[in-house]
Structure formats: C-alpha cells, structure tokens
Amino acid sequence: MTLVAGIDSSTQSCKVVIRDLETGAPVRQGRAPHPAGTEVDPQAWWEALTAAITDAGGLDDVAAVSIAGQQHGMVVLDAAGEVIRPALLWNDTRSAAAATDLVAEFGAAALAARTGSVPVASFTATKLRWLRDAEPGNAARVAAVALPHDWLTWRLRGYGPASASPLGPVLDELVTDRSDASGTSYWSPSTGGYDRELLVAALGHDVVLPRVLGPSEPAGSTVALSGPGLPPVPAGIVVGPGAGDNAGAALGLGATEGDVVVSIGTSGTVFAVTGAPSTDESGTVAGFADASGAFLPLVATLNAARVLDATAALLGVDHDGLGTLALAAAPGAGGLVLQPYFEGERTPNLPDATATLFGMTLASTTREGLARAAIEGLLCGLADGLDALRRVGVEPARILLIGGAALNPAVQSIAAQVFDVPVTVPEPGEYVADGGAVQAGWALTGVRPTWTVSTAATPAPDFRSVIREQYAAH
Ligand SMILES: Nc1ncnc2c1ncn2[C@@H]1O[C@H](COP(=O)(O)OP(=O)(O)O)[C@@H](O)[C@H]1O
Ligand SMILES: O=C(CO)[C@@H](O)[C@H](O)COP(=O)(O)O
Numbered sequence: 001m002t003l004v005a006g007i008d009s010s011t012q013s014c015k016v017v018i019r020d021l022e023t024g025a026p027v028r029q030g031r032a033p034h035p036a037g038t039e040v041d042p043q044a045w046w047e048a049l050t051a052a053i054t055d056a057g058g059l060d061d062v063a064a065v066s067i068a069g070q071q072h073g074m075v076v077l078d079a080a081g082e083v084i085r086p087a088l089l090w091n092d093t094r095s096a097a098a099a100t101d102l103v104a105e106f107g108a109a110a111l112a113a114r115t116g117s118v119p120v121a122s123f124t125a126t127k128l129r130w131l132r133d134a135e136p137g138n139a140a141r142v143a144a145v146a147l148p149h150d151w152l153t154w155r156l157r158g159y160g161p162a163s164a165s166p167l168g169p170v171l172d173e174l175v176t177d178r179s180d181a182s183g184t185s186y187w188s189p190s191t192g193g194y195d196r197e198l199l200v201a202a203l204g205h206d207v208v209l210p211r212v213l214g215p216s217e218p219a220g221s222t223v224a225l226s227g228p229g230l231p232p233v234p235a236g237i238v239v240g241p242g243a244g245d246n247a248g249a250a251l252g253l254g255a256t257e258g259d260v261v262v263s264i265g266t267s268g269t270v271f272a273v274t275g276a277p278s279t280d281e282s283g284t285v286a287g288f289a290d291a292s293g294a295f296l297p298l299v300a301t302l303n304a305a306r307v308l309d310a311t312a313a314l315l316g317v318d319h320d321g322l323g324t325l326a327l328a329a330a331p332g333a334g335g336l337v338l339q340p341y342f343e344g345e346r347t348p349n350l351p352d353a354t355a356t357l358f359g360m361t362l363a364s365t366t367r368e369g370l371a372r373a374a375i376e377g378l379l380c381g382l383a384d385g386l387d388a389l390r391r392v393g394v395e396p397a398r399i400l401l402i403g404g405a406a407l408n409p410a411v412q413s414i415a416a417q418v419f420d421v422p423v424t425v426p427e428p429g430e431y432v433a434d435g436g437a438v439q440a441g442w443a444l445t446g447v448r449p450t451w452t453v454s455t456a457a458t459p460a461p462d463f464r465s466v467i468r469e470q471y472a473a474h
Contacts, residue, residue, distance in 0.1 A: 005440060014031060016056040017433040018437070040089060065237055068242055068439075074087055075150070075151045084138050094121070116277055116278070126185070128202040142203060156225075172208060174211070176210035177213050177215070182244075189295060215291055219239040242436070246298055248431070252437070266306060268301035272297060278295065326368070326371035333376060336373040337377065339471075340381070406425060
C-alpha cells in the first residue's frame with residue numbers, strides 16, 4: 001500500500017491526513033492548534049506542524065506529502081533565512097490604508113487586469129506596503145517574501161536559518177504554487193508571471209520570490225529531520241507544490257463545473273473552479289488561480305465560524321445548543337438581523353466596521369432569535385458572494401458546504417433557506433488537507449488521484465427570500 005499525506009496549515013490549527021493512494025481510504029490523521037491573533041511567529045506553525053505530524057503517527061511509511069495553508073500571510077525573510085518579524089495574516093486589517101494607496105496609485109481596473117484582483121487588506125502586497133511605511137528598518141532587511149505554505153514547504157525540505165536547518169538559508173529554493181501566488185497581488189493568473197513593478201511599488205525594492213510550480217510539479221524531497229522540536233520525517237519523501245487552502249479544498253472535493261464551494265471556517269469563502277481567469281474591477285471577486293491548472297474566482301468574508309463561536313459563548317451554550325436555539329426561531333428571526341462584522345469586513349470592504357444588531361423589539365429579542373440571526377447573518381454574506389460569482393459568469397448547480405461550522409445541522413438547514421441553489425454537505429472531513437494528499441499523489445506518480453467523496457446530508461431546498469431581503473435592507 002502506498003501512502004500519501006496532505007497538510008492544512010490553517011488559521012486556527014494544523015491538520016494532517018494520511019490516505020491510501022490507490023483507494024483514497026483514510027489511514028490516520030493528526031492535528032495541533034495554532035496561536036490566536038492576526039500576527040503570528042511562523043515558528044509556531046512549524047511547531048504545530050511537528051505536533052500534528054507526531055499526532056498522525058509520523059511520516060515514516062509515507063511516500064509523498066504536500067502542504068496547503070491559509071492564503072496571503074506575509075512571511076518576510078532576511079538574507080540569512082531568518083524570519084524578520086511575525087507574519088501578518090490574511091485577517092489582519094492594519095494594511096487597509098496601504099491597500100487604498102496601492103489602488104489609488106495603479107487604479108482598480110489596472111490591478112484587476114494585471115493580478116486578477118483588486119487588493120484589500122488581506123493581500124500580501126498591501127502588507128508589504130504597510131511594512132515599508134510603518135517599519136522601514138524591517139522592510140530594508142527583506143531579502144525574500146514567502147507565504148505560509150511556501151515557508152513550511154521550504155523548512156520541510158531542510159532549508160531555513162543555518163542554526164535550525166540541515167541545508168541552510170538557500171532563498172532560491174523557496175517554491176510556491178499558482179493558487180497561493182495569485183493571492184499576493186504581484187502575480188498574474190493570466191500570464192503566470194510575477195509583476196515585479198507591483199512588488200517594488202509595495203515593498204520599495206526587489207527581492208527573491210518563490211518559484212511558481214505547476215500542479216503536479218514536485219518541490220523536491222524531504223531530508224531527515226528527526227530530533228527534539230523537529231517533525232518526525234524521514235529523508236526522501238516527495239514533497240508536492242502545496243496550495244492555498246481554498247484551492248486545496250477544491251482539489252480535495254474534486255469540485256467540477258457547476259459546483260460552488262462554500263467554506264465556513266475562520267474565513268467564509270465562496271468559490272468555483274473555472275476554465276478561464278476572471279476579472280472583477282469592483283474588487284468583490286478575487287480572480288485566483290486554482291491548484292489543478294485552472295482558475296478559482298473567490299469571494300471571502302472575515303466573519304464566519306467565529307461569529308457562531310462568539311454568539312454561542314454569549315448565550316452560554318455549545319455549538320449544538322446554538323443550533324437547537326436557532327432552529328426554534330422562525331426564518332427571519334422575527335426581524336432580528338445581525339450584520340456580523342465583528343472583525344471589520346473584507347467583502348464588502350469595510351475593514352473598520354463593527355457588528356450591529358438590527359430589528360430589536362421586545363418580541364424579537366430572544367435567545368432563539370439571536371442564535372438564528374447569527375447563522376442567517378453569516379450565511380447572507382456568503383449568499384451575496386454567490387451572486388457576485390454569478391456576475392463573473394459562474395453558473396452554480398449545487399453548493400458544497402464545508403468547513404468547521406458546516407458540521408452544525410442548523411447551519412446546514414438554514415443554508416438551504418438562504419441559498420437559492422441546492423446544498424450538499426460532503427461527509428465531515430479535512431478537505432484542504434485532502435487536497436494536499438491529492439497533490440502529493442499527483443506529484444509522486446504524475447497522475448491525479450480521483451477519490452470518491454461521500455455525501456453526509458442534502459438538506460431539502462427551502463429558499464426563504466425574507467432572510468436575504470431583511471439582511472439587504474441594512
Ligand atoms: N458544530 C459546529 N458548529 C459551529 N461551528 C463549529 C462547529 N464545530 C467547529 N466549529 C468552528 O469551526 C471553526 C474551525 O473550522 P475550520 O474550518 O477548521 O477553520 P480554519 O480552517 O479556518 O482553521 C472554529 O471556529 C470552530 O469553533
Ligand atoms: O484569505 C482567505 C482567502 O482569500 C482565507 O480563506 C484564508 O485562506 C484563510 O482560510 P481559513 O484558515 O479560514 O480556512
């Protein structure tokens with residue numbers, strides 16, 4: 001039996017899935033938490049990767065591995081391969097003004113044409129501009145810029161600072177893939193090349209950028225790393241190119257034309273695999289590349305599963321309790337509407353916004369109503385995203401609902417009331433890590449594995465227009 005491993009280094013945790021290459025059957029898995037916050041020392045991801053691989057029983061019997069991860073995070077390295085400052089994550093909004101500056105300098109339409117997207121604070125280029133302006137000393141030291149999955153792949157292949165890696169700080173050995181490169185705002189999904197003028201405009205000088213690998217192109221192989229604080233990984237495992245987490249999920253799900261994936265994790269995302277690149281100069285839809293050689297128009301919100309975490313904590317219940325309360329209220333929650341911008345918002349681009357509860361009356365202000373308004377509010381933001389995808393030509397036939405909060409039965413049934421497209425809930429799984437496992441198998445054999453994904457639920461279509469009408473009124 002040949003085993004392959006996929007890794008998802010996501011915002012809240014690191015997950016490892018090991019599968020049988022031939023059948024796709026799960027063999028074992030592991031996970032470890034990431035620290036909270038929107039600024040994280042990448043060393044914490046390396047330690048979580050070590051813990052998660054250990055939790056998964058190590059990789060001794062594994063033939064190939066590939067790492068997918070949260071998109072956009074800014075990892076800046078000096079000439080000695082040292083991380084210069086903690087990474088700014090995709091959900092860190094301090095670079096909102098820098099994003100505004102870059103859009104003013106180049107124009108939204110030009111940026112959409114050159115990079116597929118109009119940058120907001122999430123995008124790497126805006127974080128580099130923030131660094132240039134706020135921390136010029138750190139900016140001047142930058143010799144290479146990587147994304148979270150690029151840096152972890154580099155470390156797993158034995159590169160890193162001289163004191164902590166067998167192969168040392170070889171910056172030219174940094175690699176990335178099309179999907180994650182497309183979230184930088186200095187790479188073009190249409191041409192497949194870096195836009196160095198935009199990089200220099202952001203950071204102030206040119207630097208080493210990771211080589212962009214094709215979907216099945218191996219990054220190289222592992223070197224033996226076993227030791228205290230190092231992942232238990234033997235030498236010679238093939239390392240796949242890795243991916244941005246959303247592209248990884250599309251690969252893990254085997255999403256095809258007509259499928260729109262809605263992921264409710266730390267971020268909320270709505271995306272589809274398409275044959276041609278998309279351009280949306282309004283900035284709503286990011287025109288990303290995918291991990292199979294195609295494209296991935298995507299809408300992302302900042303406020304997703306944690307809206308439910310916060311509401312459940314406020315109501316003093318767990319996730320199941322929140323779901324039970326929500327289903328006890330009628331669709332529309334008696335007029336109660338939660339605009340859930342707890343962390344500012346990315347789509348719409350309102351980085352300084354806060355959450356607001358509308359429609360509070362003595363009748364509507366109940367625990368049940370609040371629970372339902374929280375689920376409806378986060379789903380309405382994603383339904384707006386679905387409409388934006390339609391505007392760039394996506395024709396949805398079904399929604400594949402994934403991510404931590406998709407496990408919640410109330411989220412599943414309310415999704416069938418908010419989306420005007422049938423909803424399918426795949427069996428609970430780590431689809432981003434599964435996408436990494438697909439990449440690992442693809443890089444190992446040259447043939448893309450096609451594994452079956454089972455369905456856990458298909459909530460009956462039950463579209464209730466009142467929910468979106470109320471939400472849109474505020
Ligand atoms: N049954 C549930 N109902 C609602 N939310 C849940 C449930 N189970 C997990 N979550 C939430 O899902 C989130 C984690 O989802 P995940 O997709 O792993 O996130 P990420 O990939 O961004 O790290 C957490 O905020 C967690 O509290
Ligand atoms: O910024 C985006 C997509 O553009 C986010 O989707 C991040 O990629 C983080 O994803 P999760 O950790 O929430 O899955």
